[in-house]
Amino acid sequence: MVVSGLQIAAAVPCASSSRRVYKTRAAILGVDMKAASQLKLTSSYHISSASARPFIRTFTCTSKKFSKVVTKAMSGTTEEGIASGLPIDLRGKRAFIAGIADDNGYGWAIAKSLAAAGAEILIGTWVPALNIFETSLKRGKFDESRVLPDGSLMNITKVYALDAVYDNLEDVPEDVKTNKRYAGASNWTVQEVAESVRNDFGSIDILVHSLANGPEVSKPLLETSRNGYLAAMSASSYSFVSLLKHFVPIMNPGGASISLTYIASERIIPGYGGGMSSAKSALQSDTRVLAFEAGRRHKIRVNTISAGPLGSRAAKAIGFIDMMIDYSLANAPLQKELLADEVGNAAAFLASPLASAITGTVLYVDNGLHAMGVGVDSLIFQDLNVPKDDGKS
Numbered sequence: 001m002v003v004s005g006l007q008i009a010a011a012v013p014c015a016s017s018s019r020r021v022y023k024t025r026a027a028i029l030g031v032d033m034k035a036a037s038q039l040k041l042t043s044s045y046h047i048s049s050a051s052a053r054p055f056i057r058t059f060t061c062t063s064k065k066f067s068k069v070v071t072k073a074m075s076g077t078t079e080e081g082i083a084s085g086l087p088i089d090l091r092g093k094r095a096f097i098a099g100i101a102d103d104n105g106y107g108w109a110i111a112k113s114l115a116a117a118g119a120e121i122l123i124g125t126w127v128p129a130l131n132i133f134e135t136s137l138k139r140g141k142f143d144e145s146r147v148l149p150d151g152s153l154m155n156i157t158k159v160y161a162l163d164a165v166y167d168n169l170e171d172v173p174e175d176v177k178t179n180k181r182y183a184g185a186s187n188w189t190v191q192e193v194a195e196s197v198r199n200d201f202g203s204i205d206i207l208v209h210s211l212a213n214g215p216e217v218s219k220p221l222l223e224t225s226r227n228g229y230l231a232a233m234s235a236s237s238y239s240f241v242s243l244l245k246h247f248v249p250i251m252n253p254g255g256a257s258i259s260l261t262y263i264a265s266e267r268i269i270p271g272y273g274g275g276m277s278s279a280k281s282a283l284q285s286d287t288r289v290l291a292f293e294a295g296r297r298h299k300i301r302v303n304t305i306s307a308g309p310l311g312s313r314a315a316k317a318i319g320f321i322d323m324m325i326d327y328s329l330a331n332a333p334l335q336k337e338l339l340a341d342e343v344g345n346a347a348a349f350l351a352s353p354l355a356s357a358i359t360g361t362v363l364y365v366d367n368g369l370h371a372m373g374v375g376v377d378s379l380i381f382q383d384l385n386v387p388k389d390d391g392k393s
Ligand SMILES: NC(=O)c1ccc[n+]([C@@H]2O[C@H](COP(=O)([O-])OP(=O)(O)OC[C@H]3O[C@@H](n4cnc5c(N)ncnc54)[C@H](O)[C@@H]3O)[C@@H](O)[C@H]2O)c1
Pocket: 098, 099, 100, 101, 102, 104, 105, 106, 107, 125, 126, 127, 129, 162, 163, 164, 165, 209, 210, 211, 212, 213, 235, 260, 261, 262, 263, 306, 307, 308, 309, 310, 311, 312, 313, 314, 315, 321
């Protein structure tokens, strides 16, 4: 008998010295994706399922900075043929994940966790990044990152071109229509993508919004232009409203939607500017209102994950992500690296029937950093006996 769905297991340190070694059954490896520019675009394409031997990777942690408690999605059978634990079972469910253009970000990790739990995966990729993403997929550049806990490769049933700042064709300005980065792609407005998914598959169960953009993100709010502010809101918050609005009619009752937010929506994070903090605040507020509206009318749950810092392509473009990762390691209750998989697994839980009463929430997956009121690495606290992970326990 095959155990259904996705089970969670924590990898145990192989050695209990300050040099820790962890073994995991699968690992996401970064692939350096260059910005997609001046590339000819193609329409949607399919990649077929394949299987591979389990990919084994050993992490050798030489400093606390790389200390990991690896929590992995596991799926498989037990020796007795009895399902152990409490599985996340998404077999028979179909997910549309908007905002994947490489294998480094949260969207990819969420796709993998949903796939490990048995969901069928559809992806929406930003039009200017589509060609390079598809080419990389076809050439097998992501194959190592596609390995699931059971050794098979994540199957992406279809990739759709998407630009989530345009609801329909009438919204698209002439200069975008004629832009060479959009040439060759079609049906990429939100409404058209929802229609294409309906025509191709009829319905979905899970909608994931893992995208954001703020052209003036590096400017303080006081120096942000109206256009920059509104562009951040359009790409990072209204894009979720629009996606849900257009996909809700094809979402099965009991379905779930998830977006990604950041603590800068609630607390001051200098450097996260250009209206991006405002956009994330709107996203969190909208999560509550949409939970009510989509819950009452369509029995759809709406939640958002407030994720800790990850060195994704989008985050690197902001310019201070390494600083935020270091700050988290120094100050969060859990002093370990945050893995994209941990956000992926939280998303799989939220999307699953196990979370059937959870809606309208912000779920923090950030090693607990959001709960801190002070930064304990401040010199002010040097004489305070602050417990630290010295790597011994
Ligand atoms: N990386 C972090 O530290 C962090 C922390 C908290 C929250 N988040 C959030 O996680 C989500 C995913 O970001 P990520 O950091 O994983 O980076 P990422 O680069 O993997 O994902 C961002 C995606 O948004 C896409 N995108 C941008 N504009 C788009 C548009 N108009 N239409 C469609 N797609 C568009 C990009 O192509 C990219 O694939 C974002 O909402 C981000 O704000 C990230």
